[in-house]
Amino acid sequence: MSNVALEIRALRKSYSNGFEALKGIDLTVAEGSFFALLGPNGAGKSTIIGIVTSLVSKTSGTVRVFGHDLGREVQEVKRNIGLVPQEFNFNNFEPVAEVVVNQAGYYGIPRPEAWKRARRYLGELGLWDKRKDMARTLSGGMKRRLMIARALVHEPRLLILDEPTAGVDIELRRSMWEFLQDINCDGRSIILTTHYLEEAERLCRNIAIIDHGRIVENTTMRSLLAKLDTETVVLELRAGAQQLPAHDSIRLRHIDELTLEADINRGEDLNNLFQLLDGAGIRVQSMRNKTNRLEELFIRMTQAAESGGLSARGAS
Amino acid sequence: MNPLHLQENWTALRTIVTKEVLRFARIWVQTLLPPMVTMALYFIIFGGLIGSRIGEMDGIRYMDFIVPGLIMLAVITNSYSNVVSSFFSSKFQRHIEELLVSPVPNSLIILGFVGGGVARGLAVGVGVTLVSLFFSPFSLHSLPVTLSVVVMTSVVFALAGLINGVFARTFDDISIVPTFVLTPLTYLGGVFYSVSLLPDFWQGVSQLNPILYMVNAFRYGLLGTTDLPLGLSYAIIIAFIVGLYLVALILLNRGVGVRS
Ligand SMILES: Nc1ncnc2c1ncn2[C@@H]1O[C@H](COP(=O)(O)OP(=O)(O)OP(=O)(O)O)[C@@H](O)[C@H]1O
Ligand SMILES: [Mg+2]
Secondary structure (H helix, E strand, C coil): CCCEEEEEEEEEEHHHCCCCCEEEEEEEEEEEEEEEEECCCCCCCCHHHHHHHCCCCEEEEEEEEEEECCCCHHHHHHHHEECCCCCCCCCCCCHHHHHHHHHHCCCHHHHHHHHHHHHHHHHHHHHHHHHEEEHHHCCCCHHHHHHHHHCCCCCCCCCCCEEECCCCCHHHHHHHHHHHHEEEEEEEEEEECCCHHHHHHHCCEEEEEEECEEEEEEHHHHHHHHHCCCEEEEEEECCCCCCCCCCCCCCEEECCCCCCEEEEEECCCCHHHHHHHHHHCCCEEEECCCCHHHHHHHHHHHHHHCCCCCCHHHHH | CHHHHHHHHHHHHHHHHHHHHHHHHHHHHHCCCHHHHHHHHHHHHHHHHHHHCCCCCCEEEEEHHHHHHHHHHHHHHHHHHHHHHHHEEEEEECCCHHHHHHCCCCCHHHHHHHHHHHHHHHHHHHHHHHHHHHCCCCCCCCCCHHEEEEHHHHHHHHHHHHHHHHHCCCCCHHHHHHHHHHHHHHHHHCCCEEEEEEEEHHHHHHHHCHHHHHHHHHHHHHHCCCCCHHHHHHHHHHHHHHHHHHHHHHHHHHCCCCCC
16 A cells, blocks of 8 residues: 555535535545645645645545545544645744644654654745744745745655645746756656646646546656647747638647637647648748646547536636 | 553653743733633622621632632633634644644644643643732641642643643634623633522532632632532542543543544
8 A cells, every 4th residue: 555645436515515525536636746736726635635635524425545544544534635725724823934833742752853844844835934923924925935945844655735836926936846856856746736727737647627626637757748639739820811711630720810720630730830831821920839738638538528518616 | 552652652751841832832812811810800899898898708808719719710711711722723724733743642643732731731830829819818727638629620721722632723713702601601600609609509509610619629728618528529529530531531532523
């Protein structure tokens, strides 16, 4: 069992108002993996994380963390997990360093050692200079990093981050990615939820997609991306094009007057795209790959799971 | 509690108590000062101005009679309100989750919060005692009785405050019990008069009030007089500690008010 960080079987959760947030979840996260848990708003990601971290009680099912059963060995489960929750949950009126040092204390780490670790992790996350400031005076991005430092202070084998980069600027996000990758290289398993699919694509080797309390996909990032049978490029035109030429394996559509998108089947040469455009007298000023390839897959999958689609619930 | 983790648990408990003490110490103007000011007013008005016309109560100068009761009143309300507001705000701001995700056993969470409440109760108790020295000579009949009664009473109300904090959903919920239950019971618990003055019926009713026994036992510790048997007071206090502790433990184990 020791090579499985998290094993969830038949997990169900009905909240006290009767709402069934999880309808039988099965999930296995191997030790050492960097795992993405994706899903639209309200899919049940935070509910799963809440159950695993003892903040939400489960209705039925089993959860094991490094082989320890949540029902019978909750202390061992807790010792092995570090949580960065979706919402800020530290005491706003405590100085930054105390937030981290106190958390170490709850795990039984003596003060001198707790301070050493606070220094290390706050330092690595660029917050050591802020250690004496009240937590509430930090910026949003700093607060997220404070919660990361707090989650690491007892050096857990499994780090769970619920939307750690929400509201974090691009530069900082990149440095957080590097930080998390380093941590993962040290052998720590990481589970991450995010609405930035680029983030999942960059960081995670394994991925599960959850929608309406059910896992709709659970695979490696590589095999998921392999399902993408088309590549999309965005073309900026010199002049408006009236008629778009048709082609078997290249589909063109207007985004606006001077912008086209082209879906190109896998295996098709790009040269054919330009021949096609040339033939129609369309002159291209610039071309770029459409980012967030994962996004398309994601939308397709969650739409397949329920025909209503995402738009009503506003996935970001 | 796992004996293997004794050292860790001790560190965790110390962390919680330290954090709780720092919390009220940081805002001492709101937590430590007001009870001393209020009690000074009680001493001046009831003890000094009105008390001089009352004469003696149970053979004791009225001012001296009310000192133990007023110290106890301060200890009770401060132990209670420290825990209820600290626990409620930790739910409200969600940092209770820091404790819930950690391996700290619920029994230690209770002990930690109670430790903070007792620390505040005793700090205010000492402060009010110092204020009382301006009005009444210090008297100590039995140090062990005084200390044990004040500490155990403080534990009772810290536990009660914790239970209130578990159930509280709004800021109103944390002031209802102190206003409508604690203060009246304390006032009617023989702080200002000896129950022996009351008609038989009301004496009987008063004896249902647990605070009466605590105030009486404390007054015995300081002055050496009491209307009630000391052993009964101890039995009642201990019964409350055990009962409230068990209720608090069951509530936390079930995750009432903290886990959805
Ligand atoms: N305490 C609660 N009581 C009742 N329903 C709840 C509670 N918490 C969450 N829910 C419901 O459970 C569902 C799943 O919520 P959850 O927070 O797990 O979603 P999520 O996938 O984390 O969404 P997001 O991406 O918006 O964070 C939602 O429909 C939510 O309204
Ligand atoms: Mg969520």
